[in-house]
Amino acid sequence: MTDKTVLNATHRSLGARMVDFGGWDMPINYGSQIEEHHAVRRDAGMFDVSHMTVIDLHGARSREFLRHLLANSIDKLKVHGKALYSCMLNEQGGVIDDLIVYYLGEEFFRLVVNAGTRAKDLAWIESQAKAFDVQVKERPEFAMIAVQGPNARTKVLGLLHEVDRPRIEKLGKFAAAAAQGPHGMPLFVARTGYTGEDGFEIIVPGEHAVVLWEALVAAGVTPAGLGARDTLRLEAGMNLYGQDMDESVLPWEANLGWTIALDEGRAFIGRIALEQQKAAGVPRVMVGLVLDDKGVLRHGQKVLTANGEGEILSGSFAPTLNKAVAFARIPAGEPGEVRVDIRGREVPVRLVKYPFVRDGKPCEGI
Template sequence: MTEKTVLNATHRALGARMVDFGGWDMPINYGSQIEEHHAVRRDAGMFDVSHMTVIDLHGARTREFLRHLLANSVDKLKVTGKALYSCMLNEQGGVIDDLIVYFFDEAHFRLVVNASTREKDLAWIEQQAQTFGVEVKERPDFAMIAVQGPSARAKVLGLLHEVDRPRIEKLGKFAAAAAQGPHGMPLFVARTGYTGEDGFEIIVPNEHAVALWESLAAAGVAPAGLGARDTLRLEAGMNLYGQDMDETVSPWEANLGWTIALDEGRAFIGRAALEQQKAAGVPRVMVGLVLDDKGVLRHGQKVLTANGDGEILSGSFAPTLNKAVAFARIPAGTAGDVHVDIRGREIPVRLVKYPFVRDGKPCEGI
């Protein structure tokens, strides 16, 4: 059974091309995917991300539970509304999922996890939560709209109740707060995103999602599909679960070392395996590739290096750069000249530090 978000009919009325995305019937594009990509880089675009799973955690020991569950440290969350990106690992240090955790109060945190991993995530979280007496409550009553781009915040602010505007305008990156939207609808506005642009991700009760979408459209925010979302996040150097990492990959091998908090005395799940791998030497690394010639780098293509073969994880044509870029996982060590096997031909590529694009502009050296 394919699931539908509350905005499904809205997408269809806009003429979206719909595809199955992790069991959800979602818009891949409404017209030109490249134009939707540019709209986000240059102005403002919006994505229906209601397929993502919102989970509320309640209980006096919720922070203690999250110290155990997550590889990043929730002790960084001190102020109400603050958000944190983290991996959730298995005992072997493999990535079960990546997620964002929001802090409301000591007895209430919120997780937003991926759509494609919903069932296994819920099962894992519920299993781990038992010891801590934490209640795990999925929130299917919420929709979520990501509004991204250099003008995204201004356009959203214009729709908020005027008493809320100064407060939401001052919201720092990776922070969230409640606000009243059009017709007084209750919104949870987070300054987060998955495009490399500024903007908000807005959680809204299902019954108000269509009205919010329409208000945003009237304010000049362009509908953008999950196709554009994928090229935007790739340019921005952000991982996609299932493609760039999974349960067989440690965060060290997925360029997510920055999200691992090895704080004193915190025994989070997977920590022992991570420390062991680090001490023994991480066998594979994740790198950025740029193809200066014509052609497109794709998931699954073989990458040839001086140290042996690797493979392309996420790869695509990058509309902002007008050439193809990719993430690849290759053996650690000096890679030498790197080639990618495209349909039996070995094409030279450049190994680069990413992100490829930041705030609408190509990064240096790309």
């Protein structure tokens, strides 16, 4: 039995090719994945991400609970509406999930977690929350639409109630606020995303999602499927849970060290394991690869280095670059000439610093 978002019939009426994505019947494209990718890089596109899980936390000790639960420091959030990206680790330091947490009040935080990890995340969070007397409430009645691209914010702003526009226009990156959409529908507008472009992720009550989607289409926003979302986030250097990291991987090995806050005296779950691995030396590193020849780098392909074998995590043709790029996890140390085994052929690749694309343009050296 696959789940459907409230926009399912809308996708089908637009001619979307639907696929099973972590138990959800979702659009992979509406015709051309590459055209949808370019629409987001050059103008504005939107994704139905209603399959993602919204979890609200309420309680006087919510902040204290999040200090314990998350590897990033919740105390970086000092202003209402601000958001933080963090990993949630197990005691061994493995990544249970990555998520965004919003600070909505001293006793109210909102988490957005991955769809594919919903059940285990909820079970984990609930078990950890008990000791802090924090109420964990899933919000399945919400839909979510990500509007992304250089013109995305302008197009969304035009649909908001006049009184809200100046405030939402001034909304900083990684911050969220409430606003009224078409016909006064209540929106939660966050300046976040998963494409490397500016834009908003909008949480909307499910019953208003179709009207909002149609208003966005009328405003010139291109519907884009999860296929384009994947190539956009890869170009932007963003990890995908389950492919780039999971419970067998510590954040150090997934280029997520920047999200780890080893602040004085904070005993978050997984901290001991993280510090032990750091002290002992991290055995594997995550790197960016570019294939200048023809062909496509893909998940699971073997990577050959001077220090032994690694493997491709996320890999794809990158439409903005017109060549294939990938993340790979390889043994630490000077890797020498790196090659990838593509169907039995050893193809040389270049090791690069990523992101591969920023602000719609290839990064230097890519």
